[in-house]
Amino acid sequence: MKIPIIxxxxxxxxxxxxxxxxxxxxxxxxxxxxxxxxxxxxxxxAIGQDANPEGEERPSRLLVx
Numbered sequence: 001m002k003i004p005i006i007x008x009x010x011x012x013x014x015x016x017x018x019x020x021x022x023x024x025x026x027x028x029x030x031x032x033x034x035x036x037x038x039x040x041x042x043x044x045x046a047i048g049q050d051a052n053p054e055g056e057e058r059p060s061r062l063l064v065x
Contacts (some may be wrong), residue, residue, distance in 0.1 A: 001064065003015075004047060005027060005046075006026065006042045006043065007029040007030070009030075010031070028042035054055075
């Protein structure tokens with residue numbers, strides 16, 4: 001069983017952290033303070049219900065895998 005993971009960190013957006021998150025297969029990586037819309041988008045994406053219509057602006061400070 002695959003369990004979706006969303007990383008939420010206080011670490012700055014650096015190449016080392018980004019690389020570790022990408023290698024982990026995480027669904028998303030968010031930075032504190034977490035934006036509500038970014039978190040909801042990450043959850044929807046992690047469970048396969050990405051309801052973000054085409055053309056709608058994606059939340060900032062969100063790295064998706």
